[in-house]
Amino acid sequence: MIKVIAEDFIKEEYLEIVKPLYAELVAKTKLEKDCIEYNLYIDQDDKTHFIFIEEWPDHDALDRHCQTEHFRRLVPLINEHQSKECEFTIMEIFQ
Amino acid sequence: MIKVIAEDFIKEEYLEIVKPLYAELVAKTKLEKDCIEYNLYIDQDDKTHFIFIEEWPDHDALDRHCQTEHFRRLVPLINEHQSKECEFTIMEIFQ
Numbered sequence: 298m299i300k301v302i303a304e305d306f307i308k309e310e311y312l313e314i315v316k317p318l319y320a321e322l323v324a325k326t327k328l329e330k331d332c333i334e335y336n337l338y339i340d341q342d343d344k345t346h347f348i349f350i351e352e353w354p355d356h357d358a359l360d361r362h363c364q365t366e367h368f369r370r371l372v373p374l375i376n377e378h379q380s381k382e383c384e385f386t387i388m389e390i391f392q
Numbered sequence: 393m394i395k396v397i398a399e400d401f402i403k404e405e406y407l408e409i410v411k412p413l414y415a416e417l418v419a420k421t422k423l424e425k426d427c428i429e430y431n432l433y434i435d436q437d438d439k440t441h442f443i444f445i446e447e448w449p450d451h452d453a454l455d456r457h458c459q460t461e462h463f464r465r466l467v468p469l470i471n472e473h474q475s476k477e478c479e480f481t482i483m484e485i486f487q
Contacts, residue, residue, distance in 0.1 A: 300433050338483035388433035
């Protein structure tokens, strides 16, 4: 099992453009057979800071997610409106 | 509902000292009646970077967690070994 935090930073003037793209990305990713968890959150102190919390069985499943039609179509459209690069943290559970 | 990411950065030479403190903190927090989720993860690229992912019904519940005996005893002991300040992100679900 791997847990992922993926953070997006969006230019404020494009928030209403990216929201339906995020909604579609979340809905379609939740339908992937290997998806254990895929939820999107907004920082209470910064409405331009979007945070995905994800769980996948392994790295291969995460790689397959990144190759899906919805990911390859929607993520570049979202990233056109980013104010800075995305940040990713891949984690293992503390035992 | 609020989601929290709390990130700790520990000096490498103290990892074996903090691990049992973290284990106790996680076990006791999971027993709190308002705790919905409280899991600790380790960054795959940095074994000194510890990440809590938490879920609480509201801010009051989070405040009560921070006043528990186990939190007030264990967190200062952990923080004695931090390499830099903790970072917190409090989030709402994207609708």
